Amino acid sequence: MASRLESAPLPAPSTHARLRVLCEHAEPCGGCPIIGLSYGEQLSLKRGRVVQSVARYSALELLYTEPVIFADSITEYRTRAKLIVAPGGKIGLYAKGGGHQIVDIPNCQVLSPSLARVAALLRRIVGRDEARRGPLAPFDVIGTGALRAVDLREVRETLEGPSRVLLTLVLQRSRVADLAHLRAAAAELVSEEPLLAGVAANFHEGEAPQILGNETVVLRGATSAPDRVGDSTHLATFGSFVQAHREQAARVHRMLAAALLGGKPPGPPGGPRPRILDLYGGSGAIALSLAAAGAEVRLVESFAPAVAQAKAAAEMQQLPLEAECGDVAGTLRTLGQRGARFTAAVVNPPRRGMSPVARELLSRLDVESIAYVSCDPDTLARDLDHFTRLGFTTTHLRPLDMIPLTDEVETVAILRRSAVPRARVVYEDEEVLVVDKGPYEPTTPQGEYRGSLVVRVRKIPGAEEAVPVHRLDVGTSGLVLFVRRPELVARWSAAFASPTARKIYVVGVRGITPSKGAITRDLREDGVSHPARTRYRRLAVASGHSVLRVIPEQGRTHQIRRHLAAIGHAVLGDDRYGHAPTNRFFEERNGLDRTFMHCVRLECDHPATRLRLIIEAPLPGDLRAVLERAGGPGTLRFLDHKNALGTASSLPPPPDAHHEHGAPLDIHGVTDTGALPAVTDAVLAGDTAQLPALPIVVLPNDTGTLPAVIDPPDLPDDDDRNGGF
Ligand SMILES: C[S@@+](CC[C@H](N)C(=O)[O-])C[C@H]1O[C@@H](n2cnc3c(N)ncnc32)[C@H](O)[C@@H]1O
Numbered sequence: 001m002a003s004r005l006e007s008a009p010l011p012a013p014s015t016h017a018r019l020r021v022l023c024e025h026a027e028p029c030g031g032c033p034i035i036g037l038s039y040g041e042q043l044s045l046k047r048g049r050v051v052q053s054v055a056r057y058s059a060l061e062l063l064y065t066e067p068v069i070f071a072d073s074i075t076e077y078r079t080r081a082k083l084i085v086a087p088g089g090k091i092g093l094y095a096k097g098g099g100h101q102i103v104d105i106p107n108c109q110v111l112s113p114s115l116a117r118v119a120a121l122l123r124r125i126v127g128r129d130e131a132r133r134g135p136l137a138p139f140d141v142i143g144t145g146a147l148r149a150v151d152l153r154e155v156r157e158t159l160e161g162p163s164r165v166l167l168t169l170v171l172q173r174s175r176v177a178d179l180a181h182l183r184a185a186a187a188e189l190v191s192e193e194p195l196l197a198g199v200a201a202n203f204h205e206g207e208a209p210q211i212l213g214n215e216t217v218v219l220r221g222a223t224s225a226p227d228r229v230g231d232s233t234h235l236a237t238f239g240s241f242v243q244a245h246r247e248q249a250a251r252v253h254r255m256l257a258a259a260l261l262g263g264k265p266p267g268p269p270g271g272p273r274p275r276i277l278d279l280y281g282g283s284g285a286i287a288l289s290l291a292a293a294g295a296e297v298r299l300v301e302s303f304a305p306a307v308a309q310a311k312a313a314a315e316m317q318q319l320p321l322e323a324e325c326g327d328v329a330g331t332l333r334t335l336g337q338r339g340a341r342f343t344a345a346v347v348n349p350p351r352r353g354m355s356p357v358a359r360e361l362l363s364r365l366d367v368e369s370i371a372y373v374s375c376d377p378d379t380l381a382r383d384l385d386h387f388t389r390l391g392f393t394t395t396h397l398r399p400l401d402m403i404p405l406t407d408e409v410e411t412v413a414i415l416r417r418s419a420v421p422r423a424r425v426v427y428e429d430e431e432v433l434v435v436d437k438g439p440y441e442p443t444t445p446q447g448e449y450r451g452s453l454v455v456r457v458r459k460i461p462g463a464e465e466a467v468p469v470h471r472l473d474v475g476t477s478g479l480v481l482f483v484r485r486p487e488l489v490a491r492w493s494a495a496f497a498s499p500t501a502r503k504i505y506v507v508g509v510r511g512i513t514p515s516k517g518a519i520t521r522d523l524r525e526d527g528v529s530h531p532a533r534t535r536y537r538r539l540a541v542a543s544g545h546s547v548l549r550v551i552p553e554q555g556r557t558h559q560i561r562r563h564l565a566a567i568g569h570a571v572l573g574d575d576r577y578g579h580a581p582t583n584r585f586f587e588e589r590n591g592l593d594r595t596f597m598h599c600v601r602l603e604c605d606h607p608a609t610r611l612r613l614i615i616e617a618p619l620p621g622d623l624r625a626v627l628e629r630a631g632g633p634g635t636l637r638f639l640d641h642k643n644a645l646g647t648a649s650s651l652p653p654p655p656d657a658h659h660e661h662g663a664p665l666d667i668h669g670v671t672d673t674g675a676l677p678a679v680t681d682a683v684l685a686g687d688t689a690q691l692p693a694l695p696i697v698v699l700p701n702d703t704g705t706l707p708a709v710i711d712p713p714d715l716p717d718d719d720d721r722n723g724g725f
Contacts, residue, residue: 023109031093032405043068046409053377056621057385066398074404075109079154085138089127114163115152135181146175155227155236164197168238173203186219198222200238232289235309241282253289260344274343284310291319299323300331332361344369353379356440363390370415379591382622393418423456427615439594443471478599501604505550508596509569519563522664523556529664534563540638542631572596590629
C-alpha cells in the first residue's frame, strides 16, 4: 500500500502559498468566504477543520491528518455553478450574512471561462426579457417573471479540446404556461452562444427550499454530453452531481485507484478483476475511472437519470460497470442476503454522511477495504468512529482542496478491515466494569446488528462472563455497568434499585424547556400502568433547543423519551416519539443521526466496599459536534460549569420547579426500536438552497418571553457540495 495517498509536492510551493485572489465582488458576495486569506492560510484552515473533527473521537486519536492537497488553479476553476437570477438582470449569488439579497457577479474570478461567457449572455437576455416580460424574465414574488436560477455545467470531451456548457433554466412552475416560448428562448440562446451544448428547463415547486425541482425537460440540444475527468469519461447530464474542480476530481480518482487497486495496470481482457462497489455513485465519475483502471464495478445511486448516464457511458467505452438505481441501505441489505463479495467499496455520500444502518450493512458485507470520500469532516469523523467499532480501522486521511477560496474541504479516508475493538473501560474492580457504549450498538445481541456491547466487553481479559446490570437503547450512548460473573447480578441490581442510586443523562430536546422541572406520568406497558417520574434541569440552549441534565427515577421502557415528548419537548433525533421535521433538520444541518441521549454519570453505593461510586463519561464526539454546529463553538462551555452533571443538591427538585402531571402514557409509534431501523436514507436527489441560520439564543435564567419551540425551516433534500454556488 502506498504510504501517501497522493504524490503532490507538499506543502504548496511558497509562491503558491502566498497567492491572494483579488475580486471586485469579494466584499458583498458570499461565494468565496475566505478569499481574503492567502492560499497557504486557506490550506491551513482547511486542514484545521479536519483535525478538529477527528480530535473529537478517542478511537481516532492515532489517526494522522495529512496536509491538504492543494489545487494548481484557484481561479477560473469552477466547472459547475448554480446562480440565482434576480430583478435588475442580476445573475449571481446570495450576499454574505445569510440574507436573501442577491449580488450580481459579472467579473467572478472562479467561474471557468466558458461558464462566465454563458452567464454574460444570460445577464443580457434576462435583462431584456424583464423589460418586455419575455419567458426568461426574472422571478419576483410580486411580478410575473418565472426564472429563479440557472445551473451551468461545463463539459469537455477531451482535456485538450474545447469546453461546452449544459444550461438548466430553473423556473417557477406556476408561472410557466407553456413550453413553446421556453423552447424558442432556448433556441435563441443556442444560436447566440455556440458553447451551449444543451438547454433544459427545471421546475421549481412553490416555496421549496431546493434550487432544483424534480422535473427536468430538455428544451434544445443534447440531453447529456461526454465529460472527461482525468483518465475517464462520464456522461454529464442536467442536474446530476459533479465535483466543482476538474483537476482535483481527477486527483481523487487517482488516489482511489492507487489505494484500492494498488496502481497496477488492468489485467488481460477476460481475466479476473478486482470487484469494487461504488456507493452514492452519481453518474459514475468515480466508477468509470476505476473500471478504466482495471476493476469490475457495481454502482448504486438513487437519482435515476444519473444511473442511466453511468450505464450509457460504460457501454460506450465498453467498461465493466453495472449500475443500479436504488437506495444505498436497501441495496446493501439485498447484497448481504445474496452473500455478494467485493474487493473494496467506495462511498461518496452527501454532506450528511452515511446513515447508521448503511454503515452497519456495509460492514457486514464481504469487503476488505473502504474508501470514503467526504465533503464534511464532521460527518466523516462520526462515521469513521462508528466504522472502528464495526471492525474497520482508518489508515489514511487525506484532505484535498476541491473548492478553493471557500472553507469547504474534501477528504479521502482509507479504511481496512480489522478486529472489532474491546469495549472502552471507564472503571473496573473485582466485581464490575463500567464501559462506554457507542451510540449505534445494542447492549446485548439484537435483531440484525452484527455486534453488541456485551460481545466487546467479553473480549476484555477477566470479563469473559460479564453480564450487563442495565441497558441502553440503540441510539443512546454512555455508561453501562457490567458484573464480571452472572451470580453478581442480583446484588448489583439491588444497588441500582436503591433510592440513592442515580443514572444521569445529558439529553438534547426540541425547543426551550422551563429551567427545571419534574414530569410525573404513569407509563403503561402491556396494559399495566407503572408510576414514573423524570426530573430535569436545563444546562444550555443552542439554536432554539435545550440541553438538559435528566434523572429518571425509575428505569421504565423509554421513560425519558416518553416523558419529554409528553411535555412537548421531544428528544432530538428520537425517531419514535420525536418530531420528524426537527430530527430531519438536525440530521441534515448538524449531523445528528441518532437519539440525543448520553448516560453521562452513574452513582450508587458499592455493595462490597460501601463506598460511593461516582463514574462519568464525557459527552461523545458526535454530540459535541452537533452542539457546536447548532450553537457555535462556545456552546459546550456548559460542560465546564461546576456541578453541570448534578450534585446531591439537585435531589429532590426544588419547590419552584415546574411539575408536570397527567394521564398515563402508552408506548406508541410504529418503529420497534429493538430492531435495526427501517432504511431511512431514502432517495435524495436535488440540491440545496441557502438556508437562513437558526438564531442562537443566549441561555436565559428562565424561559421569559422566548418561544418554547422554534420550528425548523424546511430543508432541502440533498447536499450542496459546491460551496456557496
Ligand atoms: C456527492 S454525490 C457523489 C457522486 C459521485 N460519486 C461522483 O463523484 O460524481 C452523492 C450522490 O449520492 C446520491 N444519494 C444520496 N442519498 C442516496 C441514497 N440513500 N442512496 C443512493 N444514492 C444516494 C445523490 O443522488 C448523489 O448523486
